[in-house]
Amino acid sequence: MLPEVILAALILLVTFTFIVTRQLGAAVSTYAVQSWLLGGVSIALFADSHLIQLLLFGLLTIAVKGIAVPQILRRRSSFALAGRRETVYFVRFPTALLIGAGLTLIGFIVATRIPYPHQLLPESVLGIALAVLLLGLFTTTARRDAILQVGGLLAAENGLLLVGLVLAPGLSLLIEFAIVLDVLIAVLVMGFLVARMHQEVSTTDTSELTRLRG
Amino acid sequence: MALFRSHVLAAAVGQVVAILTVVGFSPLLKGVIENLKAKVQSRQGPSVLQPYYDLRKLLGKERTVTGNVSFLFRVAPYVVFATPVAFAMLIPVLTAMPLSWALMADMVGSGFVIGIGGFFGNLAAMDSGSPYGGLGSSRSRFVSSLAEPTFIVVFFAVGFISGGTVPFAVNGALFTSSSHIVPSHALVAAAFLMVVLAEAGRLPLDNPNSSQELSMIESSRLFEFSGPDQALMEWGGFMKLFVLLIVWLNVLVLPLGLADAITVPALLVAILTLSAKMLGAAVLLVGIESTLAKIRILRVPEYLGGSFVLAFLGLVLYTVGR
Numbered sequence: 001m002l003p004e005v006i007l008a009a010l011i012l013l014v015t016f017t018f019i020v021t022r023q024l025g026a027a028v029s030t031y032a033v034q035s036w037l038l039g040g041v042s043i044a045l046f047a048d049s050h051l052i053q054l055l056l057f058g059l060l061t062i063a064v065k066g067i068a069v070p071q072i073l074r075r076r077s078s079f080a081l082a083g084r085r086e087t088v089y090f091v092r093f094p095t096a097l098l099i100g101a102g103l104t105l106i107g108f109i110v111a112t113r114i115p116y117p118h119q120l121l122p123e124s125v126l127g128i129a130l131a132v133l134l135l136g137l138f139t140t141t142a143r144r145d146a147i148l149q150v151g152g153l154l155a156a157e158n159g160l161l162l163v164g165l166v167l168a169p170g171l172s173l174l175i176e177f178a179i180v181l182d183v184l185i186a187v188l189v190m191g192f193l194v195a196r197m198h199q200e201v202s203t204t205d206t207s208e209l210t211r212l213r214g
Numbered sequence: 215m216a217l218f219r220s221h222v223l224a225a226a227v228g229q230v231v232a233i234l235t236v237v238g239f240s241p242l243l244k245g246v247i248e249n250l251k252a253k254v255q256s257r258q259g260p261s262v263l264q265p266y267y268d269l270r271k272l273l274g275k276e277r278t279v280t281g282n283v284s285f286l287f288r289v290a291p292y293v294v295f296a297t298p299v300a301f302a303m304l305i306p307v308l309t310a311m312p313l314s315w316a317l318m319a320d321m322v323g324s325g326f327v328i329g330i331g332g333f334f335g336n337l338a339a340m341d342s343g344s345p346y347g348g349l350g351s352s353r354s355r356f357v358s359s360l361a362e363p364t365f366i367v368v369f370f371a372v373g374f375i376s377g378g379t380v381p382f383a384v385n386g387a388l389f390t391s392s393s394h395i396v397p398s399h400a401l402v403a404a405a406f407l408m409v410v411l412a413e414a415g416r417l418p419l420d421n422p423n424s425s426q427e428l429s430m431i432e433s434s435r436l437f438e439f440s441g442p443d444q445a446l447m448e449w450g451g452f453m454k455l456f457v458l459l460i461v462w463l464n465v466l467v468l469p470l471g472l473a474d475a476i477t478v479p480a481l482l483v484a485i486l487t488l489s490a491k492m493l494g495a496a497v498l499l500v501g502i503e504s505t506l507a508k509i510r511i512l513r514v515p516e517y518l519g520g521s522f523v524l525a526f527l528g529l530v531l532y533t534v535g536r
Contacts, residue, residue: 002396009400013524020520094519101523108534124397127531 003044008125008162011037012104015132018155019100019139020093024147028073031151031158034132035065038158041125045169049120053173054165057180061161064180069154069187076191077147077204089142090207096142100135107131126166132159146197146204150190157183224476225314231481232307233299235488240298240456241265241449243492250500251423265452272445280438283341290338291439291446297331298453305381305457306464308484310472312382320379321369328413328458331450332358335435342438346427350434353511357419357431360518361409364525368409371402371529372466381465401528403466408521410462412514414455417503419514429508456492463491 011034018030042058045051089096107130116123136156140149161179164171198204245262252259261267279287303315304324319327336354339347373379375395412419415432424430427437432451439447464472471487473480509517 005396006400009397012397013400013404016520016524020516093516097516097520097523101527104527105530105534108531112534124531127534128397 004041004048004121005125007037007041007044008121008128011041011132011158011162012128015135015155015159016097016100018151019135020097022088022093024077024145025074027148027151028070028077031073031154032066032070034155034158035069036062038162039066041162042165045120045165049169051169053171053176054169056173057176060177060180064184065154065158068184072187072191073147073151076195088144090144091142096138099138099142103134103138104131107134120169121166126163129159129162129166132156132162135159144205144207146194146206149206150187150194153190154183154187222314228309228473228476228481229303229313229315232309232313233302235307235485236302236453236456236460237299237449239489239492240452241269243456243459243496244452246493246496247499247503248423250496251503254500254504265448269445269449272448273442275441277441277443279440279443280342282343283338283438286334287338287341287438288443290334290341291443291450293334294331294450295446295453297327298450298457301327301457302453302460305461306469306472307457307460308473308481308488309476310382310469310474312380316382317380321372321381322366322379324381325365325369328454329358331454332413335447335450339435339438344438346430346434346437349428350431353431354415354435356511357412357514357518360515361412361521364405364409364518364521367522367525367529368402368406371398371525371532374529375399375532381461395532398528398532399466401524401531403462405521405525405528406462406466408517408524410455410458411499411502412518412521414458415451416455416499418506418509418517421508424508459492459495460488463495464488 014030014034014037018027018034021027021030039058039060039062042054042061046054046058091099108124108127111123111127111130114126116126133156136152136154136159139152139155141152143149143152194204197209201208242262242265244265245260248264249259249262301324303313304319304327305316306312332354336351339351341347369379375398411417415422420431421429422433424433427434436444436447468491471484471491473484
C-alpha cells in the first residue's frame with residue numbers, strides 16, 4: 001500500500017510544479033511526469049491486487065498520456081515555444097499558488113466527507129486525487145495560454161482517473177480503454193484548435209481574444 | 215557504573231566519528247558535484263579531490279587582512295567553520311540513537327546554531343568595507359529571512375507529526391506511522407529541500423560557479439578573505455551544505471542504514487550508506503543545477519513563498535486527514 005501512497009504524494013507535488021511553471025515546454029514535461037506517476041500507481045496497485053486490468057491500464061496510461069500526448073502537445077505548440085517561452089496567469093503567481101493551496105485543502109476536506117469504501121487505496125489518496133482534479137481545473141481557467149489550458153484539462157483528467165482508481169479500482173478495461181483513447185482524440189482536436197487560433201491571431205494567449213469578428 | 219562510563223565513552227567516540235565524517239567528507243561532496251556537473255556539460259571536469267587540494271593550498275598561504283577591520287573579521291572564519299561542526303553533533307549523522315551531546319538543542323536550537331555562522335559571515339563581509347561584501351551580505355540576509363518561515367513551519371509540521379522536535383527523536387516517526395502522513399511528509403520534504411538549496415547558496419537562487427560579482431550572493435562575501443581564513447570560510451560552506459543535506463536525507467527522506475550501536479562495523483556501514491545517499495543527493499543537485507536557470511533576485515520571494523506554501527500545506531493536510 002505504501003508505494004502507491006508515495007507515488008500519489010509525488011503526483012500532488014508534480015501538480016504543484018505544473019501550476020507554478022512559467023515555461024510552456026517545462027509544463028508539458030511536468031504533465032508527462034504526472035502521467036508516468038499515475039501509471040506507476042496503477043501498476044503498483046496491480047502488484048498488490050493482481051487485477052490484470054490495472055496493469056494494462058497503467059501501461060496504457062504511460063504509453064498514451066506519458067509519451068504520445070506530450071509529444072503531440074510539443075509538436076502543436078512548437079510555434080508558440082519558439083516565439084515566447086514564458087506564460088502568465090490572469091492572477092499573479094503567488095496568488096495562484098495560494099489559491100492552489102486552498103483548493104488542495106478543499107480537496108482533502110471533501111475527501112473526508114465522501115462515504116469511503118475501504119478499497120485498495122487509503123483515504124489520503126482520495127484527497128490527493130480530488131486536489132489534483134481541482135488544481136487542473138484551476139489551471140484551465142486561470143492560465144492565459146491556450147496550450148496550458150489544454151494541459152490543465154489533461155492534468156485534471158489525470159486527477160479524475162486517480163479518483164477512479166481509489167473508488168473503483170479495476171473498472172472494466174473497456175471503459176478505461178475508451179477514456180484513454182478519448183484523451184488522445186481530444187488532444188488532437190484541441191491541438192488543432194490551438195494551431196488554428198495561432199494561425200488567425202498569431203498568438204496562443206487567450207487574453208487577446210476580446211473582439212468578435214464577423 | 216563501569217558500564218555507564220563505557221557507554222559515555224562509546225557515545226563520545228560515536229560523536230567524534232560523526233564530526234570527522236562531516237569535516238572530512240564535505241569537500242568530497244563539493245568535488246563530486248563539480249565533477250558530475252562538468253561531465254553533464256561534456257567537459258572532463260576537475261578531479262573529485264580538487265577541493266582538498268584547494269584547501270591545502272589556501273591553508274599553506276599567509277594571511278592577509280586589510281588594516282581597517284575589527285576583530286570580527288578575524289573571528290568570523292572560525293565561527294563559520296565551527297557552527298556546522300556544532301550542528302553535526304545535534305543531528306543523526308551516523309547513529310540512529312541520540313548521542314550524549316545531541317540533546318543540547320532541538321531543531322529550532324540547531325537552526326539558531328547554523329544561523330550564527332551566516333550572521334558572522336555577513337558581519338565580517340560588511341566589516342571589510344568592500345562594496346561586494348555588503349551586497350552579498352544584504353542579499354544573503356534577504357534570502358535567509360525569507361527562508362526562515364519555511365524552516366519554522368517545517369519544524370512545526372515535523373514536530374506535530376512525530377510529537378517531538380529533537381532531530382533524533384523525529385527520525386523514525388515519519389516512517390513508522392500510518393499512510394495518511396505520506397502526503398504531508400512529501401510536501402514537507404520538498405519544501406525543506408527548496409530552503410536547503412536557498413540556504414546553501416545553490417542554483418535556483420545563487421550560482422556557486424558564477425564569476426560575475428554583481429550576480430553573486432554567497433561567494434561575494436568571501437572576497438576579502440585570504441589564505442587560511444578563506445580556507446575556513448569555504449570549508450564551512452561545504453560543511454553547511456553537507457549537514458543540511460544530512461538533515462534532509464537522514465531525517466526527512468531516507469533514515470535507513472544508520473548505526474544502532476557504536477561498533478566499528480556498524481559505523482563503517484553507516485558511513486558507507488551515508489556516502490551512497492550523498493552520491494544520490496549529488497546526482498539530484500547536479501540534475502537541478504543543470505536544468506534550472508538562476509532565478510532573478512526579485513523572484514526569490516516567489517520561490518521561497520512557494521516552499522512556505524508547501525510546508526504549510528503539509529502541516530494542514532496532516533490535521534485534515536486525521
